[in-house]
Amino acid sequence: MGKTMIEKIIGMHIGRDVRPWEIVVLPVDLVYAHDWSGPLVIARFREMGFTTIRHPERVAFFLDHSSPSSSKEIATLHSLLRTFAREQGCRLFDVGEGVCHVLVAERLARPTDVIIGADSHTCMLGAFGAFATGMGATDVAIAIALAQTWIRVPPTIAVRVHGKLPRGVYAKDLILSVIGHLGASGAEYRCLEFSGEGVTSLSMEERLVLTNMVVEAGAKCGIIATDEETRRYLKEHGREEVFQPLCSDSDAPYEAVIEIEADAMEPMIALPHHVENVRPISHPECQQVTIDQVYIGSCTNGRFEDLKVAAEILRGRRVAPGTRLIVTPGSRDVYQRALRTGILDVFIEAGGIINSPGCGACPGSHVGILGDGERCLSSTNRNFQGRMGNPKAFIYLASPATCAASAIEGRITDPRRFLP
Amino acid sequence: MILRGRAWTFGENISTDLIIPGRYAHLRGDLAELAKHTLEDIRPEFASTVRPGDIVVGGRNFGIGSSREHAVLVLKWLGVNAVVATSIARIFFRNCINAGLLAIEMETTGIEDGDELEVDLTAHVLRDRTKSFQRSFSPLPKVMRVILSEGGVVPYIRKYGRFPEEHL
Numbered sequence: 001m002g003k004t005m006i007e008k009i010i011g012m013h014i015g016r017d018v019r020p021w022e023i024v025v026l027p028v029d030l031v032y033a034h035d036w037s038g039p040l041v042i043a044r045f046r047e048m049g050f051t052t053i054r055h056p057e058r059v060a061f062f063l064d065h066s067s068p069s070s071s072k073e074i075a076t077l078h079s080l081l082r083t084f085a086r087e088q089g090c091r092l093f094d095v096g097e098g099v100c101h102v103l104v105a106e107r108l109a110r111p112t113d114v115i116i117g118a119d120s121h122t123c124m125l126g127a128f129g130a131f132a133t134g135m136g137a138t139d140v141a142i143a144i145a146l147a148q149t150w151i152r153v154p155p156t157i158a159v160r161v162h163g164k165l166p167r168g169v170y171a172k173d174l175i176l177s178v179i180g181h182l183g184a185s186g187a188e189y190r191c192l193e194f195s196g197e198g199v200t201s202l203s204m205e206e207r208l209v210l211t212n213m214v215v216e217a218g219a220k221c222g223i224i225a226t227d228e229e230t231r232r233y234l235k236e237h238g239r240e241e242v243f244q245p246l247c248s249d250s251d252a253p254y255e256a257v258i259e260i261e262a263d264a265m266e267p268m269i270a271l272p273h274h275v276e277n278v279r280p281i282s283h284p285e286c287q288q289v290t291i292d293q294v295y296i297g298s299c300t301n302g303r304f305e306d307l308k309v310a311a312e313i314l315r316g317r318r319v320a321p322g323t324r325l326i327v328t329p330g331s332r333d334v335y336q337r338a339l340r341t342g343i344l345d346v347f348i349e350a351g352g353i354i355n356s357p358g359c360g361a362c363p364g365s366h367v368g369i370l371g372d373g374e375r376c377l378s379s380t381n382r383n384f385q386g387r388m389g390n391p392k393a394f395i396y397l398a399s400p401a402t403c404a405a406s407a408i409e410g411r412i413t414d415p416r417r418f419l420p
Numbered sequence: 421m422i423l424r425g426r427a428w429t430f431g432e433n434i435s436t437d438l439i440i441p442g443r444y445a446h447l448r449g450d451l452a453e454l455a456k457h458t459l460e461d462i463r464p465e466f467a468s469t470v471r472p473g474d475i476v477v478g479g480r481n482f483g484i485g486s487s488r489e490h491a492v493l494v495l496k497w498l499g500v501n502a503v504v505a506t507s508i509a510r511i512f513f514r515n516c517i518n519a520g521l522l523a524i525e526m527e528t529t530g531i532e533d534g535d536e537l538e539v540d541l542t543a544h545v546l547r548d549r550t551k552s553f554q555r556s557f558s559p560l561p562k563v564m565r566v567i568l569s570e571g572g573v574v575p576y577i578r579k580y581g582r583f584p585e586e587h588l
Contacts, residue, residue: 023588036445048577073446096472120487136489136515150583185481274433362444384435389443390463
């Protein structure tokens with residue numbers, strides 16, 4: 001019987017065949033944590049009696065969740081991480097560099113890698129044909145100390161997307177639709193493997209949106225076969241040499257197969273307060289929903305293509321009175337490209353605000369906290385009660401295009417109205 | 421071994437954002453301060469009235485969302501003895517075991533706030549002494565029982581310097 005990609009990656013790391021549900025101890029290629037999880041990683045590392053990181057070249061820290069710092073306490077935690085990284089000789093991406101997952105995609109992830117991060121959206125890196133998953137700080141501390149982790153081999157659910165996404169419909173709409181179908185735990189412990197023309201026709205930047213949000217259906221990881229687009233992205237980011245072909249065998253055992261017709265899809269919205277609460281934008285619950293704040297950014301949708309598509313819609317137009325638009329580039333590279341190509345100008349002329357690269361308003365500590373009763377339309381990945389800093393606010397999730405169109409109208413708006 | 425405590429019941433999809441909101445991230449270096457805000461957006465009285473030994477009872481998907489281990493640490497700090505839920509989100513579940521907090525997946529309908537519960541870890545039975553019913557649950561895999569018996573994965577690794585591989 002054939003193997004899935006996840007079984008192949010795990011098998012090549014431990015030197016034998018594996019089957020779903022088996023628990024194995026697995027060497028790791030890259031381990032990382034950020035400013036909200038890293039301090040506990042370090043505390044646990046020390047409590048376990050370790051003093052030296054076994055492979056510092058495989059470890060990275062990112063100051064992204066409160067970047068620049070939002071309080072004296074956070075600033076002190078930042079200092080702790082800087083000192084630890086310097087002493088141990090591992091990488092540190094300081095405030096202003098960007099969101100950890102976005103930076104790992106740009107600079108570090110490699111096909112067939114095992115990647116562990118102290119953040120649930122680490123699963124995003126599966127778009128490179130890697131096994132990437134989020135864990136708690138203690139597991140990550142063990143992974144940096146022992147350069148290994150234990151894992152249950154996940155069964156794989158295949159998501160086959162037939163046809164191409166139509167105009168105005170993006171990877172975000174596709175993954176929201178999948179989460180709406182599966183529910184918040186429909187893929188619990190599983191790997192979601194995306195394939196079909198609707199996936200292979202997407203750029204790497206779009207594919208990352210799919211794998212980023214698999215955790216919202218409970219999945220341990222998401223994965224996409226590598227191809228010429230993977231190679232192109234790696235080359236564009238100066239590391240074509242790490243490309244490796246990887247795909248599941250044609251007779252690989254899938255636990256389930258989900259078939260999706262892409263051409264029939266429309267823009268999707270996740271209603272408060274759960275990501276699984278997904279509706280097509282034409283649904284009555286998405287009509288006449290006024291929006292106080294529009295947020296474009298995050299590891300999900302804060303890349304260059306996201307900003308570009310939003311700017312194409314906003315060019316020459318203004319954000320509606322009474323609505324505010326906040327844009328947070330996912331990384332310094334995204335920021336600079338958006339600056340050089342005039343995209344930031346479009347946002348500023350439209351009345352928007354540009355924040356420094358990082359997680360920004362998404363996790364709810366600063367730069368865009370919502371007021372009581374306010375509604376936010378956001379390109380991020382979670383709309384849980386309290387997520388963006390206020391339990392009395394309401395978060396709706398959508399693609400950057402839907403966010404941009406809605407900013408112009410001041411209410412949830414179908415982006416296809418503004419597209420050529 | 422039998423754990424006894426009062427039930428605190430919660431509904432479905434209780435996210436880690438609800439258990440310990442991101443707006444208190446600056447307190448993550450101070451567990452005593454952080455724990456004062458545990459579950460405050462849905463049960464403002466929880467942190468001040470929960471008693472050591474109490475049991476948190478949830479519906480489907482308890483602990484969904486972010487991997488923040490503090491969501492487990494604040495419960496443990498407040499003396500919560502176990503999390504029992506119809507289903508427990510994957511990362512939260514793993515964080516519980518690592519931190520030495522018992523986590524059990526089992527049907528929880530019928531259990532109400534304040535019920536006196538008994539978790540019998542030998543017979544693998546939960547008894548609701550207030551409602552006079554009992555329900556069995558599946559024992560945890562051996563590796564997790566070994567970690568729990570050492571008080572969590574940190575004491576385990578400190579003691580043995582490696583994973584409990586022989587129990588996998």
